[in-house]
Amino acid sequence: MRGIGAFTGSRHFRLNEVTEGVFAAIAVPGTGSLGNATIVDLGDETLVVDTFTTIQAAEDLQAAAEYLTGRKASYVINTHWHSDHTCGNQVFVPAAQIISTSITREIMDTFVRNRITQQLAKPEAIYDAIDELDEQIQRETNEKLRQEMQWDNASDREYMKMLPDLVYSLPNLTFDQHMTIHGSKRSVELITFGGGHTQSDALVFIPKDRIAIMGDLVLSKHHPVLMYANPQQWLDILNKVEQLDIEIIVPGHGEVCSLNALHEVKDYITDLLEIVTDAAQRNQSLDEITVPSAYQEWFFTTYFKSNLQSMHEWIKKIRKS
Ligand SMILES: [Zn+2]
Structure with missing residues (x-):
């Protein structure tokens, strides 16, 4: 190992x-990675957590795993179903076992597969959205937001360029609570406390090194993405994660933290x-809400508006039930 x-x-x-043998692959914005991935040297085998958005980015990840550990990955973990964590899977099969929770696999097999089929059948819908965002970028006066919109579009273009070659590869091993992979040098624990960011989120805990690879349950200096979230369960999950003996976190997006x-x-x-509860009580439109000062330096600003909307929908749903 080197x-x-x-x-x-x-x-x-x-x-x-x-740490020695654990390497975070931190996404370069505006490319086919989009999210972070991690390479873990187990001693006798190599494990990769999450596989980026494009085949090309995943090929680079496999090359890095080979360079750093002297072997290809024999385990790949998908922390959740989002494309930037699963679309590179095909690069790692058949050499690697692909592992996720059973719910994540189910969603990949149904919702994601259907979405990819639709994208392939009607790529012009996505290209139209890219063109529309290009026009918005021309009009945008906030330099930071403009840069982030450009990154979004650049990543989407790479995804669309790759799409005809995508063989969406599903996990072949699943777990529902906990799974341990024992290596000769270190063991990793795959843990799920249910769904928070998505319907099912897993994390990879390395007790020996006190490292947690968190998927998108934790982002560093990026707006968390609430589009498929259950905010209350997300908080509950993070409270449980806090009980683990963790020193270092590899987040789904952003720097090691x-x-x-x-x-x-x-x-x-x-x-x-x-904020959303207050706005509802005062009959204030969500459009009038701006990013709180504490989060103005964070990336993924483009998700702020949809996060407000998602939170609003979730509050409505729990009030009804
Ligand atoms: Zn995600």
């Missing part, structure tokens, strides 16, 4: 050696819940 040395990453990601990032995600969800 350190990063000359291989510092690719156009899709930058490598960060979290500490438990502080987990606390910031909890604050964000709590703040949004309060």
Whole structure:
């Protein structure tokens, strides 16, 4: 096994050696990675967590795994079903076992597969959206937002370019609560406490190194994405994660961080819940709400409006039930 040395990453990601044998592949914005991935040397085998959005980015990830550990990945974990964590799976089969929760696999097999079929049948719908965003970018005066919109569009273009070659590959091993993979040098625990960011979210905990690879349950200095979320369950899950002995977090997006990032995600969800509840009570339109100052420097600003909407829908739903 070797350190990063000359291989510092690719156009899709930058490598960060979290500890000896654990490497975070931090996404370069506007490319086919979109989310982060992680390479873990188990001693006798290699494990990869999440597989990026495009085949090309995933090929770079496999190349990094081979360079850093001397072997291809034999385990791949999908923390949740989102495309930027699963679309590169095909690069790793048949050599690797692909593992997720059973709910994540079910959603990949139904909802995601259907969506990909539709995207292939009507690519012009997505290209129209890309063109429309291009026009918005021309009009946008906020430089940071403009940059982020450009990144969104660049990543979408890479995804669309790849789409005809995509063989969406499903996990072949599933678990419902907990699974341990025992390596000769370190063991990893795959854990799910249910669904928060999506209907089912898993994390990868490495007890020996006190590292948690969190998928999108924790993002660092990025707006968490609430589109498919259950905010209350998300908070409950993070409270449980806090009980684990964690020192370092590899987030789904953003730089390697500490438990502080987990606390910031909890604050964000709590703040949004309060903001949207207040707005409803005062009959204020969600369009009038601007990003709170605490989160103005964060990335994924383009998700803020849809997060308000998702929170609003969720509050309506729980009031009814
Ligand atoms: Zn996600």
